[in-house]
Amino acid sequence: MSLVVQKYGGSSVASAGRIKDVAARIARRLATGEHVVAVVSAMGETTDELIALAHAITEHPEPREMDVLLSTGETQSSALLVMALHAMGVDAISLSGGQAGMRTDSVHRNARILSIEPKRVRKEVERGRVVIVAGFQGHTEDMDIATIGRGGSDTTAVAFAAALQAGCEIYTDVDGVYTADPRVEPAARKLKDITYEEMLELASKGAKVIAPRAVELGSVYNIPILVASSFSDEPGTLIHGGVDMEGFNRVRGIAHDLDVAKITIRHVPDRPGVAAEIFEPLANAHLSVDTIVQNASEDNLTDVTFTLAKNDLARALPYVRDVARAIGAKDVVADERMGKVSIVGTGIQTAPGYAAAMFKALSAAGINIEIISTSEIRITCIIPEDRVADAVRALHKAFELERAEAAELTGG
Ligand code: ADP
Ligand code: ASP
Numbered sequence: 001m002s003l004v005v006q007k008y009g010g011s012s013v014a015s016a017g018r019i020k021d022v023a024a025r026i027a028r029r030l031a032t033g034e035h036v037v038a039v040v041s042a043m044g045e046t047t048d049e050l051i052a053l054a055h056a057i058t059e060h061p062e063p064r065e066m067d068v069l070l071s072t073g074e075t076q077s078s079a080l081l082v083m084a085l086h087a088m089g090v091d092a093i094s095l096s097g098g099q100a101g102m103r104t105d106s107v108h109r110n111a112r113i114l115s116i117e118p119k120r121v122r123k124e125v126e127r128g129r130v131v132i133v134a135g136f137q138g139h140t141e142d143m144d145i146a147t148i149g150r151g152g153s154d155t156t157a158v159a160f161a162a163a164l165q166a167g168c169e170i171y172t173d174v175d176g177v178y179t180a181d182p183r184v185e186p187a188a189r190k191l192k193d194i195t196y197e198e199m200l201e202l203a204s205k206g207a208k209v210i211a212p213r214a215v216e217l218g219s220v221y222n223i224p225i226l227v228a229s230s231f232s233d234e235p236g237t238l239i240h241g242g243v244d245m246e247g248f249n250r251v252r253g254i255a256h257d258l259d260v261a262k263i264t265i266r267h268v269p270d271r272p273g274v275a276a277e278i279f280e281p282l283a284n285a286h287l288s289v290d291t292i293v294q295n296a297s298e299d300n301l302t303d304v305t306f307t308l309a310k311n312d313l314a315r316a317l318p319y320v321r322d323v324a325r326a327i328g329a330k331d332v333v334a335d336e337r338m339g340k341v342s343i344v345g346t347g348i349q350t351a352p353g354y355a356a357a358m359f360k361a362l363s364a365a366g367i368n369i370e371i372i373s374t375s376e377i378r379i380t381c382i383i384p385e386d387r388v389a390d391a392v393r394a395l396h397k398a399f400e401l402e403r404a405e406a407a408e409l410t411g412g
């Protein structure tokens with residue numbers, strides 16, 4: 001019998017009613033003769049609420065204790081979903097991430113998955129049970145609970161699908177991956193499929209419909225991932241490794257992110273080793289930096305600008321100020337009202353003109369670009385936060401993303 005790993009996100013299990021709906025959905029799937037393992041997120045905004053609660057107690061909660069606290073969100077929804085299945089007469093059992101066999105390193109709140117040993121999951125499945133795994137968490141070598149970063153239930157689901165050699169389905173509150181966030185651009189169009197490469201770029205630049213690490217794992221283990229709605233039976237979007245025939249030579253989608261802060265170190269002495277001196281302490285503090293630019297040097301002094309998540313700004317600034325002092329830079333300025341918008345598509349690497357078209361569309365909308373960065377298949381502009389939604393809509397229109405792709409028109 002085949003096995004499918006499903007994941008239900010926060011909005012899919014946000015209330016008792018929603019949890020019952022998910023149980024019914026799982027029961028319908030069982031009726032087709034498949035085994036189901038389901039990974040659940042915490043109910044609704046529970047994770048955010050738990051974080052706020054901890055901060056109401058202390059400004060600097062200990063990361064290990066945060067993980068004990070945050071993991072309870074997923075524990076709660078896993079038990080409730082099993083109760084809903086039992087009430088429908090379906091045999092099921094909940095397992096914490098650790099019980100299900102997920103081992104992680106001990107970088108609390110942002111742990112990496114070291115291995116998955118799904119012995120217990122397999123045993124329960126063989127007994128005919130539905131297994132509900134609490135997402136987002138595993139056990140360290142010392143049997144401490146560690147969480148694997150925001151959006152980590154997506155990653156959990158793909159990791160279990162890989163370990164169990166099962167299919168993988170991510171259920172959320174939209175019925176697939178769209179050409180832009182449909183909440184920002186109502187004309188956004190659902191994609192039938194998308195490559196890992198393109199989805200990874202969109203996800204890592206803010207399209208939160210699936211976590212980037214989940215896409216990465218899917219690509220490494222070659223697990224096709226279906227993204228679909230838990231609220232409807234509409235066909236979803238398949239993320240896979242095949243050639244993207246229909247998207248050929250086009251911008252596939254637009255990602256945006258409002259969670260951007262910018263730090264500039266002004267008048268940095270331009271000598272070998274200085275970049276390492278700036279970024280090493282941040283890396284050691286597990287602060288991840290996104291786009292980095294260094295302006296052309298004048299009088300052997302340069303400005304170094306980089307972006308990071310808004311939440312990391314307060315923690316990063318003391319390190320940056322210390323380094324700036326140590327290397328003899330003039331000062332440090334920060335701005336947390338930034339955002340970014342990206343266009344993604346394999347077409348970008350083969351055809352010229354995408355960058356110019358993007359800048360032209362933004363300028364026509366009166367949007368000032370502060371920083372530009374690119375990959376082979378992506379162009380990202382850092383812009384003021386309050387213009388991000390306008391930018392998404394302007395670019396969606398400029399690249400005609402509301403227009404159906406040729407293969408869709410022919411039903412191919
Ligand atoms: P879950 O709680 O199921 O994990 P998320 O809120 O993390 O759900 O992700 C789903 C949301 O992602 C959608 O409600 C949508 O607003 C947003 N989103 C952003 N970009 C896209 C996109 N390109 N396609 C679909 N949804 C997107
Ligand atoms: N509950 C966690 C979060 O909000 C994990 C997840 O939902 O994927 O980030």
Ligand code: MG
Pocket residue numbers: 009151154208209210211
């Ligand atoms: Mg999510």
